[in-house]
Amino acid sequence: MSKVIVVTSGKGGVGKTTSSAAISAGLAMRGHKTVVIDFDVGLRNLDMIMGCERRVVFDFINVIQGDAKLKQALIKDRRLENLYVLPTSQTRDKDALTKEGVKAVLDELREEFDYIVCDSPAGIERGAHLAMYYADEAVVVTNPEVSSVRDSDRVLGLLNSKTFLAEKGDGSAVKAQLLLTRFDAQRSAAGEMMSVQDVLEILAIPLLGIIPESTSVLKASNEGQPVILDDTSGAGKAYVDAVGRLIGEQIEMRVNAGEQKRGFFQRLLGRTA
Amino acid sequence: MRAREPGRTSVQDFNPTATSQVATVKPLQIRGRFLTAVALHLAGRADHGFFDALDDKLRQTPLFFENAPLVIDLEQAHGLETTQEMQRLVAELRGRNLSVFGIQSGNRNQAAAAAAAGLIALPSGKAVSADRVTRTERPGAAAQAAIPEKETPAPASKLITQPVRSGQTVFADRGDLVIVGSVSSGAEVIATGNIHIYGRLRGRALAGVNGDTSARIFCHALDAELLAIAGLYLTSENLGADTPRDNVQAFLEGEKLRVESLK
Numbered sequence: 071m072s073k074v075i076v077v078t079s080g081k082g083g084v085g086k087t088t089s090s091a092a093i094s095a096g097l098a099m100r101g102h103k104t105v106v107i108d109f110d111v112g113l114r115n116l117d118m119i120m121g122c123e124r125r126v127v128f129d130f131i132n133v134i135q136g137d138a139k140l141k142q143a144l145i146k147d148r149r150l151e152n153l154y155v156l157p158t159s160q161t162r163d164k165d166a167l168t169k170e171g172v173k174a175v176l177d178e179l180r181e182e183f184d185y186i187v188c189d190s191p192a193g194i195e196r197g198a199h200l201a202m203y204y205a206d207e208a209v210v211v212t213n214p215e216v217s218s219v220r221d222s223d224r225v226l227g228l229l230n231s232k233t234f235l236a237e238k239g240d241g242s243a244v245k246a247q248l249l250l251t252r253f254d255a256q257r258s259a260a261g262e263m264m265s266v267q268d269v270l271e272i273l274a275i276p277l278l279g280i281i282p283e284s285t286s287v288l289k290a291s292n293e294g295q296p297v298i299l300d301d302t303s304g305a306g307k308a309y310v311d312a313v314g315r316l317i318g319e320q321i322e323m324r325v326n327a328g329e330q331k332r333g334f335f336q337r338l339l340g341r342t343a
Numbered sequence: 344m345r346a347r348e349p350g351r352t353s354v355q356d357f358n359p360t361a362t363s364q365v366a367t368v369k370p371l372q373i374r375g376r377f378l379t380a381v382a383l384h385l386a387g388r389a390d391h392g393f394f395d396a397l398d399d400k401l402r403q404t405p406l407f408f409e410n411a412p413l414v415i416d417l418e419q420a421h422g423l424e425t426t427q428e429m430q431r432l433v434a435e436l437r438g439r440n441l442s443v444f445g446i447q448s449g450n451r452n453q454a455a456a457a458a459a460a461g462l463i464a465l466p467s468g469k470a471v472s473a474d475r476v477t478r479t480e481r482p483g484a485a486a487q488a489a490i491p492e493k494e495t496p497a498p499a500s501k502l503i504t505q506p507v508r509s510g511q512t513v514f515a516d517r518g519d520l521v522i523v524g525s526v527s528s529g530a531e532v533i534a535t536g537n538i539h540i541y542g543r544l545r546g547r548a549l550a551g552v553n554g555d556t557s558a559r560i561f562c563h564a565l566d567a568e569l570l571a572i573a574g575l576y577l578t579s580e581n582l583g584a585d586t587p588r589d590n591v592q593a594f595l596e597g598e599k600l601r602v603e604s605l606k
Contacts, residue, residue: 220509223527227508272527272545274506 072180075187075316076205076244078229080221082192084213085251088287088297090189091119092306093209095296096313098153102184105144107175108158109201110191111166117157120147121294131159134171140178149299154183164197172200194228204234208246209278209316214253214264219272222248226273247278249312254283255325266325279312280325281305380412382447385420389432401439413441414465417449424452426459433460500536507532507546520550528568537561547571550593560593565602575600 077090094106108116117123128138147153190201212222257263286303298309445463454464499518509529520534530546535553540562547569551558556573587604
């Protein structure tokens with residue numbers, strides 16, 4: 071039974087695309103056949119994070135409009151056997167997305183893939199709405215700061231009311247989980263950042279994972295490598311744990327999971343990162 | 344308080360047919376209703392034999408016919424085709440305290456005679472065995488049934504068991520609003536009655552929006568952007584530092600919105 075998972079947040083710049091890339095790669099690493107779809111029509115980014123921008127010929131919009139077959143638009147990842155990318159158009163805008171078109175593409179993908187990860191654009195307008203509309207589960211990406219938390223709260227309200235499952239009216243709902251990104255345990259402890267408890271108290275949804283703020287994320291993005299493939303990165307390890315929880319494993323929550331302990335001199339010199 | 348009820352005064356002021364203080368009462372109303380009647384089957388003629396049998400029956404069950412509307416069934420009756428005959432029968436029955444008001448199953452002449460005698464001719468109805476009637480009919484039962492049932496309004500309060508998220512508005516337009524969960528910053532909960540929040544209130548809560556000054560807001564934890572009752576409001580800035588924050592109620596005291604802890 072395939073699952074459609076939307077990665078969404080409301081606010082921009084919190085790490086939706088980074089998380090979409092990492093989660094889809096993580097699912098593929100575990101042997102699940104996975105496709106990640108870029109819903110940010112007009113601001114195509116996912117292909118760059120996934121390192122396949124030079125291989126885009128046809129895109130999601132071409133498929134929706136019937137100009138290309140789904141097989142022609144899907145790009146097979148070179149590193150992971152089970153991973154495919156469905157890029158979007160850089161020249162069109164969100165109006166090119168239609169509910170029927172999105173449904174047709176998702177239905178076709180459901181026949182072949184175990185997991186379909188939808189990378190939502192920022193905002194709550196058409197692109198974001200259609201990205202979440204047919205989702206079975208949602209990963210709500212939130213930074214530990216008040217504006218991001220409020221936007222995530224708004225998105226949770228939309229997930230509960232403006233999705234296919236919610237509109238069915240039989241009590242089914244999109245299962246939403248929180249992915250707290252760019253978390254800095256020291257700044258949080260110092261009160262400069264919201265604590266995990268503060269965010270959870272406001273959003274009142276299960277915690278999928280805590281991704282520490284890490285320089286490796288930017289480095290991985292520039293290299294076109296999902297950060298989850300970097301096994302020296304604390305962020306990468308945290309994503310591995312989060313993916314495990316996403317598929318139902320019980321994994322203990324660690325803040326700054328696996329981050330290298332800093333040596334004596336590094337501590338003397340303060341934060342190097 | 345009168346100034347808070349502009350609706351009532353304006354109806355009197357602008358009603359063109361207003362001739363007295365009770366001008367807003369309608370002169371008549373038409374409602375349908377059903378009633379249970381007793382059918383008296385008359386076999387043969389309305390002669391001594393019939394009246395003797397009737398008196399016998401009345402002695403056996405004196406309460407059975409009391410207050411019960413009565414219809415004469417003429418299917419097996421003979422005669423009674425003239426007004427005099429019909430009037431005599433009615434007089435005899437009423438003399439026995441029977442509330443006869445109509446006939447059924449009569450022929451055309453009988454119907455005409457009944458009309459002249461002040462009875463109405465009903466279409467023939469389904470007869471129910473008298474035993475069953477005796478069992479179910481009790482003195483006063485007909486009178487009780489005559490009281491029209493009050494229309495019970497649908498439950499007017501609203502229950503929300505999920506958190507109210509930023510950007511959502513929940514409106515209980517005919518009563519209380521009960522929320523099991525928190526109300527997020529940027530969310531609005533509105534009720535014409537009271538608002539109960541079993542969680543933290545971070546958004547806006549507006550109770551008694553139709554002007555009910557007795558409405559209150561109750562919440563487990565108060566962190567509201569705005570509290571309003573019957574149009575009088577306080578924003579988070581106006582809520583002083585000494586305002587209680589846990590297990591509180593907000594209510595109107597005169598023209599002042601107060602927040603107090605629930606002891």
